[in-house]
Amino acid sequence: DFVLIAITASLKDYVLCHKINNNLNLEFCKIDDHEVFFNPDEAPLAFSKYYFFIEEGEQEYYLISNRNSEGFLVPEMNKVDFFMIIHQYIDKEDLNALLSGLNKMPDIQVAAQIEVKKLKSKENLVM
Numbered sequence: 001d002f003v004l005i006a007i008t009a010s011l012k013d014y015v016l017c018h019k020i021n022n023n024l025n026l027e028f029c030k031i032d033d034h035e036v037f038f039n040p041d042e043a044p045l046a047f048s049k050y051y052f053f054i055e056e057g058e059q060e061y062y063l064i065s066n067r068n069s070e071g072f073l074v075p076e077m078n079k080v081d082f083f084m085i086i087h088q089y090i091d092k093e094d095l096n097a098l099l100s101g102l103n104k105m106p107d108i109q110v111a112a113q114i115e116v117k118k119l120k121s122k123e124n125l126v127m
Helices: 013-024 092-104
Strands: 002-008 029-036 045-054 059-065 082-087 110-114
Touching: 002 092, 013 045, 013 059, 013 092, 092 110
Parallel strands: none
Antiparallel strands: 002 082, 002 110, 029 045, 045 059, 059 082
């Protein structure tokens, strides 16, 4: 159970993370890559992952790349460059403020909330 935001921005992951941190006063930090096994006979694919935690409300934020040199984390969303995942409750006002802030950033083409239930590959996003 999480909120999912799709972000389209043709930036390197660390550059986007830095810009989000500076513009929205967040504190994303690089953590171990998100690994997904697409084929049990092959090594997992790794996608860069960043993490930010808000103690009040115990909200966990993840910023994950949707693409690497070998494919997509969520193949049916191949126009999306990154996903922001929010665990724990976020009220509508805070979510709208976050989306508005992301969409005001000049390097982000679009940031939009996605219905997780409608994704075929939603299991790839499980932390």
